[in-house]
Amino acid sequence: MRVADSATVNRSDDAPVVTMVVAMSADGKITTRDAAGPRFTGPSDKALLRRLRGECDAVVVGAATIINDDPAYPLPAETRRRRRDAGRWETPIRAVVSGRASVPPTARMFHGHEAPALTFVGADADPGRVRSLAEVSELHRGADATRVAPAQIVDTLATAHGVAAILLEGGAELNFAFLDAGLIHEAYVTVSPWLIGGRAVASPIGGDGLNFSDIVPLELRALRVEEGETYLHYRVSLR
Numbered sequence: 745m746r747v748a749d750s751a752t753v754n755r756s757d758d759a760p761v762v763t764m765v766v767a768m769s770a771d772g773k774i775t776t777r778d779a780a781g782p783r784f785t786g787p788s789d790k791a792l793l794r795r796l797r798g799e800c801d802a803v804v805v806g807a808a809t810i811i812n813d814d815p816a817y818p819l820p821a822e823t824r825r826r827r828r829d830a831g832r833w834e835t836p837i838r839a840v841v842s843g844r845a846s847v848p849p850t851a852r853m854f855h856g857h858e859a860p861a862l863t864f865v866g867a868d869a870d871p872g873r874v875r876s877l878a879e880v881s882e883l884h885r886g887a888d889a890t891r892v893a894p895a896q897i898v899d900t901l902a903t904a905h906g907v908a909a910i911l912l913e914g915g916a917e918l919n920f921a922f923l924d925a926g927l928i929h930e931a932y933v934t935v936s937p938w939l940i941g942g943r944a945v946a947s948p949i950g951g952d953g954l955n956f957s958d959i960v961p962l963e964l965r966a967l968r969v970e971e972g973e974t975y976l977h978y979r980v981s982l983r
């Protein structure tokens with residue numbers, strides 16, 4: 745079965761569109777017991793991630809994903825040229841959410857890009873860690889001790905940086921914070937042909953989960969199968 749990809753989300757206001765992207769095994773795991781991250785996916789999935797990064801204005805990611813995977817966010821020269829010609833940053837803004845400021849300032853997301861990096865920390869984050877993160881990124885504090893509200897992240901990116909399209913790259917904890925806040929508008933889900941197992945191994949959305957009365961319906965926008973992987977593109981029904 746193949747459902748053709750269709751137009752992007754229709755929104756009534758001009759708030760940024762948040763698109764979650766995630767790759768999981770056939771049994772719904774986003775990493776392995778030894779924390780290998782999404783290394784189990786094939787080249788088409790990596791190409792999809794590059795395309796989505798190339799299209800968005802900002803990526804938003806959780807501290808544990810940066811600590812485990814340390815992504816550098818490279819983009820092909822052609823994509824960077826197209827973005828520059830369109831008056832955009834060559835690569836997207838990178839924003840990490842790290843309530844306790846656990847993310848290290850040496851992470852590759854902070855270095856080698858013209859576009860700014862942002863760090864969102866909680867009000868009680870360790871001052872020394874916060875200072876060193878402020879040297880490599882634009883620092884924002886949440887109102888709560890160790891949590892930052894997704895609405896603050898989206899508002900800051902929109903008002904301070906003119907961001908219209910956000911790519912939410914996980915991991916599971918951050919994805920739940922956005923889901924719970926009703927701030928995921930689209931989702932790309934890759935189902936990769938592996939079994940991983942593990943009760944403590946993360947699935948795409950963690951946190952406390954939702955009650956049956958609150959579960960979030962999806963509308964399938966596109967489906968394709970390539971090299972054994974299934975690619976799903978959903979629109980998320982807003983609450």
Ligand SMILES: NC(=O)c1ccc[n+]([C@@H]2O[C@H](COP(=O)([O-])OP(=O)(O)OC[C@H]3O[C@@H](n4cnc5c(N)ncnc54)[C@H](OP(=O)(O)O)[C@@H]3O)[C@@H](O)[C@H]2O)c1
Pocket residue numbers: 765766767768773774775779780781782805806807808809810812813841842843844845846847866890891892893894913914915916917918919921946950
């Ligand atoms: N397969 C895939 O597509 C995919 C994609 C992404 C990640 N992953 C995998 O997922 C795993 C990480 O997922 P995870 O759920 O453990 O972690 P995560 O969501 O990446 O990071 C969790 C951490 O982010 C911070 N955080 C998240 N939400 C926050 C909020 N609302 N306010 C303040 N801080 C917040 C906290 O940092 P502090 O500790 O600093 O407070 C928290 O400990 C890794 O193994 C990674 O490889 C897989």
